[in-house]
Amino acid sequence: MKSKYILLVFISLIVASCTSKPIEEADIIFTNGKIYTVNDNQPWAEAVGVKDNKIILVGSSIEAKKYMGDKTEVINLHGKMMLPGFVSGHDHLISSNWMKAGVPLFDAKSKADYLKLIKEYADQNPDEPIVFGYGWNKDAYGGWPTAKDLDEAVPDRPAMIFDFTIHDMWLNTKALEAGKISKDTKDPNPGLTYWRRDANGAPEGVGVELAWLDAFIAAGAWNPSKMMKESQELLYNKAASCGLTSVINQGLITPNITNLKVYKEDMKWSFEYLDKLDKEGKLKLRTFQNYVYKNSKDDVDLLISETLALKEKYNSDRLRMHGIKVHPEGNWNSNTSLMLEPFLNTGTVGVSGIKENLLLEIHNKANDNGLDVHVHVDGSATTRYTINAIEASRKRGNTSARNVLQHYFWTHPEDHKRVVEMNIPVNTTPLFGTDWQGQTKDAYKFLGEERVNTYFMKYTSLSKDGSHNVSISADIPSSPVELLDPLFNLETAVTLQDPQNENSQAFPPTEVPLDLITGIKALTIYPAWQARMEDKIGSIEVGKYADLVILEDNIFEVGKRDLSKIKVNATMMDGKFTFKRQKGVAVNYNPQHEITIPSQIGCCEHGNHKH
Known part of the structure; x- marks a missing residue:
């Protein structure tokens, strides 16, 4: 009897274990x-x-x-x-793919190659009212291109061709006419945002550092309702396919970016559109957007008030108005970044459109209002002035601000030391420091061996002990859309080589690549911290999303x-x-x-x- 009882208990325990919740x-x-x-x-x-x-x-x-x-x-x-x-610390994924329309030109090696590719595309697409393209490089071309050159390939209608950085545009004669660009057109910011001109002052056909924005609109090339929606859909789908789940969108890219009064309407539209997708369950990326400030004539108080108004309305963990992105200069490889010492090829130090005192004002006012500031620091002088502004804001009491240095290309050794000591967060695009698109030759030619060895792309040395907050990303559209992949950026950061080129040589020669674990953190927990989301994303932990x-x-x-x-x-x-x-x-x-x-x-x- 006792054995039967024990058996029944044993069976009941088994049943209970199988049916337990x-x-x-x-x-x-x-x-x-x-x-x-x-x-x-x-x-x-x-x-x-x-x-x-x-x-x-x-x-x-x-x-x-x-x-x-x-x-x-x-x-x-x-x-x-x-x-x-994966979390992107710097991409422009809401509205930027309109800058990658038409014929890609990255494979061209000479002027003849460029013109041949453009002509073939134009001939194959006779119904396109404007011929677009992207990816030219003045070094591969053999110098700056001209409208007269482009007329050989496209004589019958406007042609607008972006360079590989998407900052400069090459126009033919009909595009200059359609864009209302003439000898009488004033340069928006001489030395920084300007039209290349001949000896008589007539525009030759290239608008440097977004000088072409108004011409793009005047020529009828801008179709916001179509271009912005198409960009967002394509880029967010691409991002999801690459493992990205969040992005700090470092500014909405539209041709109105230098006109705050008009640009604010683009910003409102972008949030309304993304909010609609979110409510429909179609938003594929957590989106933390920064408001761009590029034109020093725009009122800083208006910038802050517009940003705060959007943040009050859009402040969720999936869609948020995050902070301010300041874009004070151009690119070092077009000699339009502000340097502490002159470029070797021009003897000039470059230009900044936003002076040091204005950088300080933006940091103080933004940080006082709980907004982080991310600054495009390309040239060594801009980097120094931004570090000064961050330091001053901290002394003012804004110790919890998470202001980020974006790009971190050329940094004086003393300023690099300050970044380490102050633990200032950094984002960069590893590809931009490699021999991709001839940048190695430009670095030596424009700034010399000493600065290459001691100033250039020092982001890897910030994380030697694995503690400094460094994120890496593609910076679409300055990188081709195909290179959005975080694992592409990871390979570049841990090798200092261009993954597309099996013969690529590690560059700069004095830098040590990121270790693999730090590289993974630079794609996950570090950019999550920069987005103020490290307690919710960036690692796999109980309680996180x-x-x-x-x-x-x-x-x-x-x-x-x-x-x-x-x-x-x-x-x-x-x-x-x-x-x-x-x-x-x-x-x-x-x-x-x-x-x-x-x-x-x-x-x-x-x-x-x-x-």
């Missing part, structure tokens, strides 16, 4: 993965559980079973790698020169898949029927790019 029933559980969490207290895991839009489990596959219920969707990763969703990316290969197991070839299998933002390489059908959990992430679930096609 989970600790907390997950909506989705990922099991059997190699999950790198970017959480130093728990770097690796096998399983992640998601309920609604939050992570409720980070642990082993055995632990995961305690969270499985009748409705739990179980996804077996079969050893594939999972990371936190379920922003995740699944990779085909393990970052730690492939060669560093193969990182850009790793395929993204799936991306999840806020607990929902925003990208899969292969559509699957969600089914209810069944121990004998687990959902699998197959080896062909989709891909952000990294590597093997041709531009």
Whole structure:
């Protein structure tokens, strides 16, 4: 009798264990993965559980079973790698792809190549009222191009061709006429934003550092309702396919960017449009947008008030008005950045459109109102003046401000030391420091070996101990859209080489590349901190949002020169898949029927790019 009783108890215990409720029933559980969490207290895991839009489990596959219920969707990763969703610290993804219309010119090696590609495109597209293109480089061209040159390829209608930085534009004669550009046209900011002219003062055909904006509008090239929507859809889809789940959008790119009174309407439209997508469940990236200030004639108080008004209305964890982006200068490779010492090829120090005292005013007023300031620091003088402004604002009491140096190309050694000591956060685009597009030759030619060795792209040395906050990103549209991929940027940062070029040489020669773990943090937790979201995204931890990316290969197991070839299998933002390489059908959990992430679930096609 006693043995029967024991048997009944044993059976009842088994039944109870089989029918017991989970600790907390997950909506989705990922099991059997190699999950790198970017959480130093728990770097690796096998399983992640998601309920609604939050992570409720980070642990082993055995632990995961305690969270499985009748409705739990179980996804077996079969050893594939999972990371936190990638965060971009600097891209322009809402409205910028209109600058990449028409014929791509990155493969051209000479003037003849450029004109041939443009002519072929124009002949193949006779119904396009304006011929667009992008990607020319004056070094490959053999000097600055002219309208007369472009007339040879496109004589019958306007042609507007962006350079590879998207800052300068090459126009033919009909485009100059349509844009109302003549000898009498004044340069917006001589030496910085200007038209290249012949000996008689007539425009030759190139508008430097956005001098072409008004001409673009006057020629009828700007169609905001069409171009902005198309850009957003294409770029956000591309971003999701590359594993991106969040972006600090460093300014809305429209031709009105230097006219605050008009530009503010573009900003309002962008937020209304993104808010509509968000409410419809179609927003694929957390978007934290900065308000651009580029024209020193625009009122700073108006800038602050417009930014605060948008922040009051849009301040969620998916869509937020974040802060201010100051763009005071141009690019060093067009000699329009402000340097402490002269460019060797021109004998000039460049130009800044926003003087030191104005930089200080913007930092003080923005920080006083709880807004962070991100400054385009290209030239060594601009970097110094921005560091001065950050230091002054901190002394004023704004110690919690997270002001960020964007680009960090040329930095005097003493200023670099100050950045380290003050722990000032930095964002950069690793590709812009490599031999891509002949930048190595320009660096030596324009600034000389000593400055190359001691000033250039010092971001890697900021993170030697892994503590300094450095983020890396593509800076679309200054990079081709195809190079948005975070893993492309990771490879560049840990090798200092151009992933597109198997013969690329590490540059600068005196710098040590980022280590792999720091590089991963520069794509995740560091930019999350710069967005003031480090407690909610950027690592895989219980309580954080379920922003995740699944990779085909393990970052730690492939060669560093193969990182850009790793395929993204799936991306999840806020607990929902925003990208899969292969559509699957969600089914209810069944121990004998687990959902699998197959080896062909989709891909952000990294590597093997041709531009």
